[in-house]
Amino acid sequence: MDQKYEALFTPWKIGNVEIKNRIVMCPMGGTSLFGWFELGGCHFDKEAAKLFIERANNNVGLIIPGIAPLRDTFWGKWLWQNPKMFEELKEFMDEIHKTGAKLFIQLTAGMGRSWAITELVAPLHRNKFTRALVKPILDTSHELASPSPQPARWAPDIICPEMTKEQIHEIIEAFAKTAKLCRDAGVDGVEVHAVHEGYLLDQFAIEFFNKRTDEYGGSFENRYRFATEVVKAIKGACGDDFPVSLRYSVESKMKGFCEGAMPGEEYTEVGRGMAESEKAAKYLQDAGYDMLNADNGTYDSWYWAHPPMYMPQNCNLEDVAHIKKFVDIPVVCAGRMEPDAGAQAVAEGKIDGVGVARQFLADPEWITKIIEDRLEDIKPCICCHAGCFNFSSSKGHANTQDLFDTMGLSRCAINPKTMQSKKYKIEPAKKSKKIAVIGGGIGGMEAAMVCAQRGHKVDLYEKSDKLGGVFIAAAAPSYKEKDRDLIAWYNREITRYDAITVHMNTEVKDIATLDADEIIVATGAVANTIPVKGADKAIEAVDFLLDNSLAGDNVVVVGGGLTGCEIAYELYLQGKKPVIVEMQDDLVTTPGVALANTSYLRDFFKTNKVPVYLESRTTEIREDGVTIATKDGKTIDVPADTVILSVGYKPAPIAQKSKKVHVIGDANKVGNLRTVIWGAWDVAMKL
DSSP, X not given: OOGGGGGGGSOEEETTEEESSSEEXXXXXXXXXXXXXXXXXXXXXXXXXXXXXXXXXXXXXXEOOSOEESBOTTTTOBGGGOHHHHHHHHHHHHHHHHTTOEEEEEEEOOOGGGOOOBTTTHHHHHSXXXXXXXXXXXXXXXXXXXXXXXXXXXXXXXXXOBOOHHXXXXXXXXXXXXXXXXXXXXXXXXXXXEESBTOHHHHHHOTTTOOOOSTTSSSHHHHTHHHHHHHHHHHHHHOTTSOEEEEEESOOOEEETTEEOOTTOOOOOSSOOHHHHHHHHHHHHHHTOOEEEEEOOBGGGHHHHSOOTTSOTTTTHHHHHHHHTTOSSOEEEESSOOHHHHHHHHHTTSOSEEEEOTHHHHOTTHHHHHHTTXXXXXXXXXXXXXXXXXXXXXXXXSBOOOHHHHTSOSOOSSOTTTTOTTTSOOOOOSSOOEEEEEOOBHHHHHHHHHHHHTTXXXXXXXXXXXXXXXXXXXXXXXXXXXXXXXXHHHHHHGGGOTTEEEETTOOOSOGGGOOOSEEEEOOOEEEOOOOOBTGGGSEEHHHHHHOGGGOOSEEEEEOOSHHHHHHHHHHHHTTOEEEEEOSSSSSOOOTTSOHHHHHHHHHHHHHTTOOEEOSOEEEEEETTEEEEEOTTSOEEEEEOSEXXXXXXXXXXXXXXXXXXXXXXXXXXSOOOHHHHHHHHHHXXXXX
């Protein structure tokens, strides 16, 4: 192991519980050991248990599973009313402890205005009759209950009801009862969720959200009363020696409702600023909390707590290290933490533990690979949120993520086996076949490797001199270093398979020439065109991404989807002046693109005054600019040196599906890296 990582592998204590190393697997929605959002109600989740056992066997020090709602989302049953679940938990804890890892259960008071009410559920809540009708199954008013009436984050037209004192006391009691059941089951500690990320306890703590006039609102002590009464109740039920961690946001990074602050921006904080945070951290420690599991942000600035690739690596470290100066308890920092920076911060005493979440989904063995000095073998998380947390929203829409995704968080776009081990698994083929894969993009390489692992012989044909396909262009922007690492990982990984023969610079024009039992077509997609005068004067998005010298200083990007926005973002970072023209009423309206990602781009363009024309249509492209028609009937000429077209793609398979021909990835249906990789497995597992 490289010496620079040594500090990560030193022991430390939370209360009287010793942790063998400084690496904390942070909580992620969907990894609750008590299930997540299932219609059948709370149960011991064996898929999540399998996830944690595998990570525990790969040298993680402390595991904190995803939030466990104290009250079941469906049917309203309290966790402490399900003793059988805790009996199964005890058996699981015995297995965890055999690995040397420790585990804390994260318990949540609720989400309040941050509850991600979906497009399916929102209409039921808006209507008084249907709200009452579904209440026995799903009590939306209870889920949305907040410290004060205020707009819901995901549906601002819905006003959240004010939580009653009786409800507050019921939650505090549930914390104590559930924590005791956890302690009795052998759990090493609990984490209270959360004075963090704008969830319910954070809404009570932040004056911007809390307008109450009773003992749970107003003064500093009143606003933090809920959180302090929770830890006192837990300690009263479990004893002072039972560790209680607190998920904690140092700063809210908020400029207003649904508006966050950019890294490095000078702004007026409307949430919890650093001065209050210094006081709050000490106050919460003195109330009884034994650890702060810290980062930044709220759902209004979601990209701080769930940083996409646009956010800097280790984005919360400076603020978390600062707050550690004001407490005596251990402090963990999360947020795109890199192991080298984390190790250095631990060695310098700036933090006590390094919080990592999504990297555990992408590669369960990443810590083992650090220990064994195999860093290049680590499959990198690319911060896409496409599998793990793709709650999505755009103007006029609540959470547009479909029900399948809502009920299956913490899967992984680049590792289908994560939280889906029953569906995606390698089983030997009944008969070894000769497989031809046409196209050396990510989908083609993934299919080839799955086929090889199952015992097939594979010929992979790539017409260019590089493997990676269109993902090479997608990974080109300066902030996509993890995407480039992933391409490098694939290029190394595929060489490990003797059963795969790669044919570079080999274009397959006729599949009849191939000597193969089965053929997988992974030839990707081609760019759409628009029927606009002068369209031939524009350059395609992929061409710009592969050679950004093609763009001048003033650039119009036609198309404000994810690719168009990322191009405009890259142009701005290069010092150029982008303008976005989009026909929809918002940027990035495609469901399944996480709000954490899209809200960053929207806030960035707003903060930096990048011109965005929504509900506008490009009518002409000229050498010196474009003409657009706006929603109010105006015609505007926008000057530009360069026009970049980013108006989507259409499949380009070189052959159609048949009994022996299988079309995957964008050649089948244009999607994202998740659909490409999962689709490759869907086909390759059956051959």
